[in-house]
Amino acid sequence: MKILAITGGVGGAKLALGLAKVLSPDEVAFAVNTGDDFEHLGLHISPDIDSLTYALAEENNAELGWGREGETWQFIETLESLGGETWFRLGDKDMALHIRRTGLLEEGQSLTEATAAITNAMGIEHEVIPMTNDPVRTFVHTQDGPLAFQHYFVRDRCEPAVSGFEFQGIENATLNPRITEWVEGADGVVICPSNPYVSVDPLLKLKGFTDALEKLPVIAVSPIVGGMAIKGPAAKMMAELAVPASAPAVAAHYEGLIDGFVVDETDRNQADEIKIPTIVVNTIMVTLEDRVQLARDVLGFLRTFRG
Ligand code: FO1
Numbered sequence: 001m002k003i004l005a006i007t008g009g010v011g012g013a014k015l016a017l018g019l020a021k022v023l024s025p026d027e028v029a030f031a032v033n034t035g036d037d038f039e040h041l042g043l044h045i046s047p048d049i050d051s052l053t054y055a056l057a058e059e060n061n062a063e064l065g066w067g068r069e070g071e072t073w074q075f076i077e078t079l080e081s082l083g084g085e086t087w088f089r090l091g092d093k094d095m096a097l098h099i100r101r102t103g104l105l106e107e108g109q110s111l112t113e114a115t116a117a118i119t120n121a122m123g124i125e126h127e128v129i130p131m132t133n134d135p136v137r138t139f140v141h142t143q144d145g146p147l148a149f150q151h152y153f154v155r156d157r158c159e160p161a162v163s164g165f166e167f168q169g170i171e172n173a174t175l176n177p178r179i180t181e182w183v184e185g186a187d188g189v190v191i192c193p194s195n196p197y198v199s200v201d202p203l204l205k206l207k208g209f210t211d212a213l214e215k216l217p218v219i220a221v222s223p224i225v226g227g228m229a230i231k232g233p234a235a236k237m238m239a240e241l242a243v244p245a246s247a248p249a250v251a252a253h254y255e256g257l258i259d260g261f262v263v264d265e266t267d268r269n270q271a272d273e274i275k276i277p278t279i280v281v282n283t284i285m286v287t288l289e290d291r292v293q294l295a296r297d298v299l300g301f302l303r304t305f306r307g
Contacts, residue, residue: 001023001027001187001188001299001302001303002026002027002028002185002186002187003019003023003027003028003186003187003188003189003190003299003302004028004029004030004031004179004182004183004186004188004189004190005019005028005029005030005031005189005190005192006030006031006032006189006190006191006192006194006200006203007030007031007032007033007048007052007192007194007199008032008033008036008048008051008192008194008195008198008199008200009033009036009047009048009051009052009066009194009195009199009232010051010065010066010194010231010232011192011193011194011195011223011229011230011231011232012052012192012193012194012199012223013051013052013054013055013056013060013192014055014192014193014285014291015190015192015193015221015285015291015294015295015298016030016052016055016056016192017055017056017058017288017291018285018288018290018291018292018293018294018295018296019190019295019298019299020056020126021288021291021292021295022292022295022296022299023295023299025125025126025127028126029126029127029128029129029178029182030052030056030126030127030128030129031129031131031176031179031182031203032048032049032052032128032129032130032131033048033131033194033198033199033200033202033203034046034048034049034111034130034131034132034136034202035131035136035137035138035149035167035198035199035202036048036138036149036150036153036198036199037049037135037136037137038137038148038149038150040085040088040150041084041085041090042102043098043099043101043102044098044101044102044105045088045098045150046101046111046115046130047066047150048199049111049115049128049130050066050067050094050097051066052128053097053115053118053119053122053124053128054067054068054069056119056124056126056128057119057122057123057124059122061091065231067089067091067094068091068093068094068097070093071091071092071093071094072091072092072093073089073091073092074092075090075091075092075095076089076090076091087154087155088150088154088155097118100114100117100118100121101114101115101118104117104118110133111130111132111133112129112130112133112176112178115128115129115130116128127178127182129176129178129179129182130176131175131176131179131202131203131206131209132173132174132175132176132206133174133176134169134172134173134174135169135173136167136168136169136170136173136202136206137149137167137168137169138165138166138167138168138198138202139165139166139167139168140152140160140162140164140165140198141162141163141164141165141166142160142161142162142163143160143161143163144160146166147160149198153233158232158233158236161240162237162240162241163240163241164241165197165198165201167201167202167205170202170205170206171207173206173207174206174207175206175207175208175209175212179209179212180208180212183212183213183216186216187216187217187302187306188216188217188218188219188302188305188306189213189216189217189218189219190218190219190220190221190298190302191218191219191220191221191254191258192221193221193222193223193230193283194223195223195229195232195233195234195237196223196234196250196253196254197234197237197241197253198237204257210257213257217259217260217302217305217306218254218257218258218259218260219258219259219260219261219262219298219301219302219305220250220251220254220258220260220261220262221261221262221283221294221298222247222250222251222261222262222263222264222267222283223250224238224245224246224247224249224250225247225263225264225266225267225283225284226264226266226267227245227246228245229245230284246267246270247261247263247264247267247270247271247274248270248273248274251274251275251276251278258276259276259277259305260276260277260278260279260301260302260304260305261274261276261277261278261279262278262279262281262283262294262297262298262301263278263279263280263283264280264281264282264283264284265280265281265282267280268280277301277304277305279297279301281293281294281297282294
């Protein structure tokens with residue numbers, strides 16, 4: 001079975017690892033959000049690509065939810081002592097990746113080529129495909145005006161109430177041709193449990209992406225369990241957007257695009273509110289086995305849609 005997995009950062013990356021354990025590099029590729037990218041300290045930083053990369057390399061920092069495990073912080077602490085900007089925490093090993101990517105981009109490589117150079121160097125065989133090679137920057141609309149995503153998410157700790165989102169550059173951004181090519185021969189698409197508004201919507205808003213998915217079965221896994229996001233501000237955003245923070249509300253967000261939905265056991269009693277075929281399984285991924293089991297459940301569900 002050949003599928004495209006769509007993912008953002010932390011939550012989605014967990015299922016991505018499960019899928020990578022179950023499917024070979026010619027059976028699954030990962031399309032990842034780049035709307036969180038930003039220029040910082042002269043570096044091009046791609047947080048969701050990095051979360052996915054570290055997850056696939058099984059080197060992600062589990063307690064932080066981002067960055068690399070076994071990290072040290074000499075650089076950022078020294079930068080602090082020199083009066084530099086340190087609200088965005090960059091670990092010593094993580095810094096090497098940002099410097100390597102920035103160097104490759106400055107040599108004229110595309111974000112896709114730079115990402116491939118890094119994933120290859122880290123022994124990752126599966127393809128990590130940035131949603132576009134063009135600049136797209138997510139802004140969050142708040143009562144005090146638009147906020148660049150990392151300022152909202154990290155500097156302001158997701159405290160400002162959101163009223164909407166904007167993906168600057170999305171109109172002129174070209175969907176990564178590798179995604180179009182991969183989808184050509186695919187049997188289905190899995191939307192991993194990432195934030196629908198800021199991690200998945202940027203991909204869906206790229207010209208041509210939803211058309212490319214038209215003829216394929218698309219399954220989404222709810223990132224909301226029991227009215228809460230496992231990680232991140234999705235539930236808070238939904239409340240601020242006057243949308244119920246519930247699995248059915250996420251299914252409704254993807255209405256028209258998805259053919260099937262996956263909800264956690266916790267939300268079994270809400271499954272019948274969802275108009276499209278829905279399965280109820282454990283979606284809370286603590287162990288590697290949880291990740292693999294969810295991947296198997298999702299793939300089994302996807303197979304029921306193959307005409
Ligand atoms: N998130 C934080 O909450 N605090 C940080 O200091 C931080 C640093 C950081 C460095 C590199 C990186 O790739 C991600 C980092 N993140 C940090 C997470 C990042 O903001 C989020 O992963 C995404 O942008 C949202 O998914």
